[in-house]
Amino acid sequence: MLEIIRGFYLWSVLRTFLIVNCQRASSGSTVCNLCTLPDVKTNSSAIYTYLNENPRIPLYANRSVDQKYQNHIKGDCFGSKTEGNFTRAWWSISLPGLATIYKVNLLFRANITRHSGYYVFISESEVGVDNLSSLTPVYHEENSYPPEQSIIQFPAGKQGQHLYIFLNKTKPPIIDLCEVEIWGFLNHTSCTGNGTNFTEGIYNSYIPWNNVTLVCYQRSIQISNISSCSHLNKTCDIRLTEPDNITFRCSDCPDAPFNSSTTDLDTSTAQRYYFIGDNITYRCNSNHSLVSGNLTRNCLGNGTWSGQQPVCRNCPDPMYNSSTTDLDTSTRKQYYFSGENITYKCKSSHSLVSGNLNRICLGNGSWSGKQPVCRNCPDALYNSSTTDLDISTRKQYYFIGDNITYKCKSNHSLVSGNLTRTCLDNGSWDRKQPVCRNCPDAPYNSSTTDLDISTRKQYYFSGDNITYTCKSNHSLVSGNLTRTCLDNGSWDGKQPVCRSCTDSPYNSNTTDSDTAAVQHYVVDKTITLTCKRNHRLVSGNLTRVCLENGLWSGKEPVCKICTCPCQRLASQNFIKDPIVLKKRIKELKKILVVNRSKLSASIRKKTSSRDDRMSSKGIGMVLGVGVITFVLLTIVCSDLLMFLKRRPQK
Known part of the structure; x- marks a missing residue:
């Protein structure tokens, strides 16, 4: 029994091998659209019917193999039902016998996208729709908006007799399938009469509705007359500007990559x-x-x-600096191959500081080692306006270990850096550039400040002092009157600032100054102003102080002439002339002199007699004392009553 099973397995393998190789050998023979053969059977899920047409047009499964596909409404297509509670739609075809299939061409309804997510299955034996999950699909449309046409090529040939198109999704699944073409041949018969050339039937296709998906089953796409998707793997979406024929093939292997430059x-x-x-x-x-x-x-x-x-x-010409390095001409070549050597040498007055003077071309096309770096130290930098180079150490080229010496110019001293430097291995000088300094003339404002001539010099060295004085009627408000030259060639402290105030502005027509006018006022000087006669201060300050910033405190005084309201001036006889006013005052003085002889006191002395009687004096005294006592008792009694009323009850 085991031998029978083994023999059957070997026969099935040999059968598949013979079929595949026979179809390759017969690629120059004819193929046909197997859907047009007699005894083809189609089947589907529930169908859609156009009820408004007379007569009604049911969209049966066999309408998708009648070679009509233009008019869905006129019944050129198969259509599954669109309403109801269902989750799947399907269409199937069964060929008269087992066939070798090379191409499946699917045309869906134009401008209607309702078939997204459909599967295509091919099997050698019939399978129930409920068992399609046991098969491996030859294609699955994953595009959310798929084109109206899909062309699937099977370059090695696909053995099968039954083809299923299956769609399941949560939304009502609808299949609008207008035409199906299955190109190939039955395994035991040839396409005669209605057959076509293999190349024409398999590789050439007509695209009636512009959009198409090209599919290579388990292979890579090779397109001859369309460039937009060449060398893509397995699938390619193409949008044409108008209906056209396209040619594409699926090869077993894609073009093998290589570097065309080498x-x-x-x-x-x-x-x-x-x-x-x-x-x-x-x-x-x-x-x-x-x-x-x-x-x-x-x-x-x-x-x-x-x-x-x-x-x-091949190794490229190795990099090197021709200004410092020479290539040994005995090793120079136009092309360098793996294992070949190249040799360099440093130029005269230069020495190798890094890299390699001998390098080998490696198998990866690169050179061993590193680019040689030859150096001589350049002229060391220094400031010739403050520093001199010791000519005994001056050279045209400086090699590793050479020294160079500087000295500061007259009236200058070293403030930083080094007067002796050494050429290092890396082609640079050790230490730092020497910096010699003398302090420049310290800046000051000659209009307000004088330089003490006893401290004035042509050159100022570190530690030298310089002294200033403020000009007459000026005072120091910031900075320093004595400054010292520092090691870094700058002055300590800050530039002295002397200040004075100019004459305080005021309106001489309305205001007088109580201070003698001068050209400059020292800081803290106070001036006093007064308003002219018959004027009064309306804004500003009559006393002002000279500040450190050279300005006056407060604001300029504004004095205005004293005036009375216009209505009062019109109703009063004011004397405006001063001479008339003086005469009027003298007249008033004469009129207002008091005549004491006519006073009431003087008249009573003349008309009344003196009463020196004791009785009159006693009565007057008693009456006076009695009145005073009565008044005092009245006041005391009233206060006592108020006190008793306010006294708290026990």
Whole structure:
């Protein structure tokens, strides 16, 4: 029994091998649209019917194999039902016998996208719709807005007798399938009469509705007359401007990549399509050699190439600095191959500080070691206006270890850096550039400040002092009157600032100054102003102080003449002339003199007699004392009563 099973398995493998190789051998023979053969059976889920047409038009499953696809409403297409509680729609076809299928062409309803997510299954034996999940789909449309046409090629041929188109989703699944073409041939018969050339039937396709998805089953797309999707893997969406014929093939292996700048493809092995077993050959460009990969590769059964991409190399001219380094001419070549050497040497007065003078071309196309770096120290920088170079150490070229010496100019001293420096291995000088300094003339404002001539010099060295004085009627408000030259060639402290105030502004027509006018007023000087006669202060200040900033405190005084309201002036007889006013005052003085002889006191003395009687004096005294006592008692009694009323009850 085991031997029978083993024999059956070997026969099935041999059968598949013979079928595949026979179809390749017969690629020049004819193929046909198997959907047009007699005894083809179609089936579907519930169908849609146009009820408004007379007569009614049911969209049966066989309408998608009648070679009519333009008018959905007129019944050129199959259509599944659109209303109801269902979650799947399907369409199937069964061929008269087992066939080798090379292409499936699916045309859906134009301008209507309701078939997103559909699956295509091909099986050798009939399978119930509920069991389609046990099969592996040959295609699954994953585009949310799929085109109206899909063309699926099977370059190795697909064995099958039954094809299913299945759609399941939460929304009502609807299939509008206008035409199905299955191109190939039955395994035991040939396409006669209605057959067509293999190339014409399989590789060429007509696109009536502009949008199409091209699919290569388990292979790569090769397109001959469309450039927009060349060399893409398995699928390609194309949008045409108008209906057209396209040609595309699926090869077993894609074009094998190679670097055309270093490698050439042997044209005798170049093909548009590569199938299992095909070889491709490369060769390295002139002056290049293979450093990795393979110059011959074979198209394998899994659609890939054997070996690895060939890598050819020649080492480029190695980099070096021709201003400091020379290339040994005995090792110079136009092309450098793996293992070859190149030699350099440092120029005269230069020495190697890094890198390698001998390098080898490696297999990866690069050079061993590092670029040689030769150096001589450049002229060391210094400021010739303050520093001199010791001519005994001056040279045209400075080598590693050479010293150079400087000295500060007359009236200058070293404030930083070094007067002796050494040429280092890296082509630079050690330490720092010498800096010699003398302090420049310290700035000051000669209009307000004088320089003490006893401290004035042509050059100022570190530690020298300079002294200033403020001009007459000026005073120091900031900075320093004595400054010292520092080691860094600058002065300590700050520039002295002397200030004075100019004459305080005021309106001499309305205001007088009580202070003698001078050209400058020292800081803190106070001036006093007064308003003129018959004027009064309306704003500003009559006393002002000279501040450190050279300005006066307060604001300029504003005095205005005293005036009375206009109505009062019109109703009063005011004397405006001062001479008249003086005469009027004298007259008033005469009129207002008091005549004492006419006073009432003087008259009573003349008309009344003196009463010196004791009785009159006693009565007057008693009456006076009695009245005073009565008044006092009245006041005391009233206060006592108020006190008793306010006294708290026990």
